[in-house]
Amino acid sequence: MRRWREKLLISASWVAALGVLAVVGVLVMFLVVRSANVLGPTLLFGDVPWTQAVFAGARVFDGIWPAVAGTLILVALSAGIAIPLGVAAGVHLSEYAGPRFRASVTLVVDVLAGIPSIVMGLFGYSMILLLRKTIAPEAKTGLLLAAACIALLVLPYMIRATQSALGGLPMRIRLLGPSLGMSQTQTLHRVLIPAASRGILSGAILSVGRAAEDTAVIMLTGAVATAGGRGPQDIMAKFEALPFKIFVTAAEHNTAAELDQGFGAALVLLALTATLFVGAYMLQRSLERRWTS
């Protein structure tokens, strides 16, 4: 009876694992098939030569390049805000905070993690309204606001990942630095953070993925369907972004060709996040190699 049950459990876990692979495979295949007609440089740049679009700022009206550039800059900006802040907060909570402060901040971080992204978008939007009525009548939604709201959205992942990666280190490795005469800062910097880097980086990867795909926040804080055929020129300006582009295309396409372009954009978004993940993984590997050798 027990052996039979064990076999069932093993087969169930195999089915679950293969199921994930199958779902991802079907999704990618579907996107590839649906966008097969449009895949190629024209999907990104229309009729404009890519060098002109990328380096000379030529306007692209038929391609999704402005949205790609918008998403890349949005991700970079929000990661630039959320990762250092989140790591610092996680380090503080894990290493320096007293038990009571830690418990209350952890609760707040959990609440923050539970806030739906549409609410975060509304928050950003109301901030702008507030600013307009008070100190900055000229304030309007734009890239920086969107990046800040996205950063707020992913901040709890970063904090929690850092906190639990450090908190999960065994006591023996915590004692090692001090036993060799290292100060608390040296131990943290030279031993604990490198030893926890894998966990911290996986939080960063999760955050970047979330930042790249979120639509609800940016549609209320500065993303537009067309921003003059160029990537963001100014961090206060309105911008295009891939998830919003896909959303708008799905909702408002007029021709089959436009819909195909939407599927193409989805595939590009997927490829973009995959590239970011691989990049982060390689960065982690090289950091780890540098630390261990």
Next chain:
Amino acid sequence: MDQLITVDGLSVWFGEARVLADVDIEFRKGELTALIGPSGSGKTTQLRAVNRMNDLFPGVHTQGEVTLSLGDASVRAYGDGMDVAVLRRTAGMVFQDPNVLPASIRKNFALPLRHVLGLGKAEIEGRMEATLRDVELWDDVRDRLGDPAQTLSGGQQQRLCLARVLSMEPKALLLDEPTASLDFLATRRIEHLLEWLKERFPILAVSHSLGQTSRIADKAYVLKEGSVVETLDRSALHNAERLQKLAEELF
């Protein structure tokens, strides 16, 4: 001058629980001093009180004094203005389980030597080789210094830890059951090393085995429920009848 460390009236509390009660011990160069006793008797806490490692645990409170007379002057471990980082360098520590950094063999030396002592590359390499030779590990690892330290066997890892501590040029050694996780041969190698090291530094070693203590220690303090209940000298450590009786009482 005699090199010794004296512990006077030491009591340690973890929160409300008193783990050590008014302990007086001393250990000096030329003798290997052992701490024995059943688990939970406060041996490790006593060891960690010497280099103030207990301070790293929350809710710990220590009373009493540890005096290190290892050079021209005596210093008080719990005195005002004591830099614990310097104290921990002075009294080097080896843990029960081999506590290697999850990094290369070389990095295990380079990290503390560079960042704690501020040494340059050449000096780091020199000290690494010298101490790895001291612990008879050099020939085994000289061609694989870039390999992860975890790829060494348990006994080799423990000798690496010992070499790493020696490379910091401590003036005393604190050993927390250094052979507890090792097999017979690896244990004998470490014991052999300690015979030699005790002529260089005062050594205080927690031991889990009466047999081992009788083999290598010159003096032993028996701890029970946080107090020293008996002190054994060389002749007592070789008295089989007395040890047998002690074993029955303690374990």
